[in-house]
Amino acid sequence: MSFPLLTATAVLPAVGAVATAAVPAARRTAAKWLALLVSLATLALAIAVLVRFDPDGDRYQLTESHAWIKEFGVRYELGVDGIGVALIALTALLIPFIVLAGWHDADPLETGSRRWRPTQGFFALILAVEAMVILSFEATDVFLFYILFEAMLIPMYFLIGGFGDRAHEHGEEVASTQRSYAAVKFLLYNLVGGLIMLAAVIGLYVVAGNFSLTEIAEARANGSLDMATSTERWLFLGFFFAFAVKAPLWPLHTWLPNAMGEATAPVAVLITAVVDKVGTFAMLRYCLQLFPEASKWATPAILVLALISIVYGALLAVGQRDIKRLVAYASISHFGFIIMGIFAMTSQGQSGATLYMVNHGISTAALMLVAGFLISRRGSRLIADYGGVQKVAPVLAGTFLIGGLATLSLPGLAPFVSEFLVLVGTFAEYPVVGIIATFGIVLAALYTLVLYQRTMTGPVKPEVAAMPDLRVRELVVVAPLVVLLIFLGVYPKPVTDIVNPAVKQTMSDVHKKDPRPEVEAAK
Secondary structure, three states: OOOOHHHHHHHHHHHHHHHHHOOOHHHHHHHHHHHHHHHHHHHHHHHHHHHHOOOOOOOOEEEEEEEEEHHHOEEEEEEEOHHHHHHHHHHHHHHHHHHHHOOOOOOOOOOOOOOOOOHHHHHHHHHHHHHHHHHHHHEOEHHHHHHHHHHOHHHHHHHHHHOEOOOOOOOHHHHHHHHHHHHHHHHHHHHHHHHHHHHHHHHHHHHHOOOEHHHHHHHHHHOOOOOOHHHHHHHHHHHHHHHHHHOOOOOOOOHHHHHHHHEOHHHHHHHHHHHOHHHHHHHHHHHHHHOHHHHHHHHHHHHHHHHHHHHHHHHHHHOOOEHHHHHHHHHHHHHHHHHHHHHOOOHHHHHHHHHHHHHHHHHHHHHHHHHHHHHHHHOOOEHHHOOOHHHHOHHHHHHHHHHHHHHOOOOOOHHHHHHHHHHHHHHHHOHHHHHHHHHHHHHHHHHHHHHHHHHHOOOOOHHHOOOOOOOHHHHHHHHHHHHHHHHHHHOOHHHHHHHHHHHHHHHHHOOOOOOOOOOOOOO
């Protein structure tokens, strides 16, 4: 029996979460180091998965299958394709940086505070989320995926509501109320989506007789499982609704700005760079593979919603006064590009969308974590409270600029390649949609450069005159992300080589071929 590498990659952070939570309260520094070491060990296992995965091999590799609930045909089934491998690597890569960036975010509050923050719990919850997200990228049993999809809401709820951002323009009591509101809103939105998905999961079982993704998809492909058109569409809508909430897609997005605004910067990265990717990943794996005809039927409406997300998110980002909420609305715009690429139903669009998931995770982590370091120094999230930072903290300002330029998809940085592929793939099938979507790029340049101008340039405000530059721990967090943004911007081939075969198989699932160019290339 071969070593269960996929299980180990998810179980390690889960065990690490329990061990971190069990560290005595007086040893909070030990809890931090334990969480960091566990996250690094998980990254090593994710690299092993990446090395063992053969892009030209079977669709799902490193598979595991064990009986779980025999009476209902539920199995513990795991397997990864190229898209899953890329997102597992992204998750495992970001968690050590999140732990390091949040090193002091759960330290005890000032003396006399009525709130107590258990440091061990903060890092244990981060590891618990990592375990569930990784396992959701590996699951090939629909019921198992659903359990993970919902269970990850619990630790996220406590991370948002219990360990919120200390930099708040209001007093502690008001800040605590807003954190609770953000956490409850996050939970309610995602629970409603999950309940609708549960109805669809039950409906799928009634129709198919099992929960195995591979068996159902194979039966759909060979014609042995023939769903009525109306049944397929209703089931598709149930799955898609839940994924659109998680993604998030307009108009189901309103929980994200509250959650990211009230969470600490590392937790905000965990939300948008890690957890939300489960939604877009699931659209590729479940919606397109299980319901190909319904996916094509819903494509026009979904493209319209994606377009609204792109433009609406960017417009609201332009008008934000709060740094973290600006990044949140920018992420809504970016997720619009990802979903547009998925449902453009072209290989360029879907390759770009998958690459965008990876690149958005890295760029958002870089920008938000540097923003978090900035906010922790000044004690305010308001853009108007800054000015002239580049004169007193040039390294901080420089890394902030690189993160911002990556967010606006500057050529030479990683997100440019993915955004370009999404637009090319969309334009090939839906030229009007592609043209309108480019307006989001213009707005991205506007909100990013205005943010940099107002915070980093101009006269030095007295409140930032003594602001220290990035410290060693903060440089260790930011520098690798900047290197990755530049490397993948110049040479994205390592990622595209992994995801392209999986994209071709997804295109085959929905019986789509790339449109022929109107002008043939010269031979």
